[in-house]
Amino acid sequence: MKRAIRWALICVWLSCRLAHGADPIDLKAFRGRVVYLDFWASWCVPCRQSFPWMQILKTHYEKQGLEILAINLDQNRGDADRFLGRFHPTFEVRFDPQGKSAEQFKVQGMPTSVVIDRHGVVRFTHIGFRPVDQTAYENELRRVLAEE
Amino acid sequence: MQLRYALFVLLLCSTVLASGCSTLGVKPWQHDVLSREEMQLNSDPLDAAIDDHVYFSKEASSGGRSFAGGGCGCN
Numbered sequence: 606m607k608r609a610i611r612w613a614l615i616c617v618w619l620s621c622r623l624a625h626g627a628d629p630i631d632l633k634a635f636r637g638r639v640v641y642l643d644f645w646a647s648w649c650v651p652c653r654q655s656f657p658w659m660q661i662l663k664t665h666y667e668k669q670g671l672e673i674l675a676i677n678l679d680q681n682r683g684d685a686d687r688f689l690g691r692f693h694p695t696f697e698v699r700f701d702p703q704g705k706s707a708e709q710f711k712v713q714g715m716p717t718s719v720v721i722d723r724h725g726v727v728r729f730t731h732i733g734f735r736p737v738d739q740t741a742y743e744n745e746l747r748r749v750l751a752e753e
Numbered sequence: 754m755q756l757r758y759a760l761f762v763l764l765l766c767s768t769v770l771a772s773g774c775s776t777l778g779v780k781p782w783q784h785d786v787l788s789r790e791e792m793q794l795n796s797d798p799l800d801a802a803i804d805d806h807v808y809f810s811k812e813a814s815s816g817g818r819s820f821a822g823g824g825c826g827c828n
Contacts, residue, residue: 609761616768648785678782707782714781 629705630676632725638672639749640721644707646678647688649715651734656692658739662746663696669750670723674699676706678715718742722749 632640643659645652656675663673673696679685680702689698701707710719714732722728729745731738779787786792795801 606757609757612761613764613768616765619769644782646782646785648788680783680786684785704780704782707780712781715784 629701629709630674630699632721635672635674635721636725637723638670639723639746640719641671641673641746642710642719642721643673643675644678644710644712644715644717645675646715647684648679652688652716653692654736655716655718655734656694658736659696660692660694662743666746666750671746671750673697676701678702678704678707678712720746720749722752 630642641659641662643655645655659673659675662671675694675696675698677685677698677700679700682700682702685700699706704712707717710717710730716734718729718731718734719727720729728749729742731742
């Protein structure tokens with residue numbers, strides 16, 4: 606009986622490990638700052654519009670505590686580098702070809718942007734990017750930046 | 754003894770299977786892999802289109818073929 610219970614516990618632990626790995630993005634490092642997390646890929650056409658806009662956001666709001674983190678999900682690093690060579694972003698870009706961070710944030714479409722406040726709470730999630738939504742997104746960001 | 758063993762096997766299977774279906778399907782960020790030439794369902798789309806035209810002409814019916822599509826899934 607004890608052996609069976611021990612095995613059962615091992616199975617439960619194994620099942621948990623299979624279903625959920627370690628969190629790849631550690632947001633604790635960004636506490637106190639508002640994070641605009643953007644999941645992008647070189648083949649994603651709306652990302653070509655979102656990158657210049659994110660660059661503008663960085664210029665305007667960095668001093669107020671905005672941190673932009675762009676996570677690339679390309680399988681091929683060369684494709685991502687070519688895209689970056691075209692837009693030259695100055696915000697932080699990280700590479701996650703296995704998509705672990707995308708799983709962590711349950712990305713449902715490309716691109717996906719997530720606004721995380723200074724306490725590490727996810728406040729807004731946007732699937733897709735359209736130029737008409739820029740003003741609304743910026744207003745949301747300003748509201749979160751204004752909070753303590 | 755048999756019952757205990759059976760229950761144990763059932764528990765073992767259910768805990769492993771519980772996470773099984775979470776990996777099915779293509780993730781939204783994997784669409785670039787799906788759109789590669791070697792991943793297309795049809796190896797010769799032009800040929801397939803011409804064949805379709807022939808079938809339509811002969812049988813007065815069309816469709817029934819799959820076609821590459823769905824876009825990139827953006828927006």
